[in-house]
Amino acid sequence: MSALHALISATPSVGISQNDVGGSLAVGANGQPVVVLFDDVPGGAGHTRFLKDRLADLVTGAVDRLATCSCGEDTSCYGCLRSFRNQRDHEQLVRAAALDVLRQL
DSSP states (O other): OHHHHHHHHTGGGGTOOGGGEEEEEEEOTTSOEEEEEEEOSTTOOSHHHHHHHTHHHHHHHHHHHHHTOOSOTTSOOTTTTOOSTTGGGGGGOOHHHHHHHHHTO
């Protein structure tokens, strides 16, 4: 979950408002977790197509944002992972966990 919200929070690094992208977690056919990003603009704005082509830049932006945040590694803050939209998940968002996942991509 932390990696999902890290990617969403990094969308401004590729020129997209984080309010324009949503996401969810799923389980792939092989049983592995899958992050699904979707365009959250009514009628669509083409963001997912754009993000597909800029995925490496998005991951780099997310890693940079997490690595430079000064909150504790076992928590998160509004500077790295938290937002109004994900407030129900705040207690589960862990900066170090997101960094570990994203650095493996």
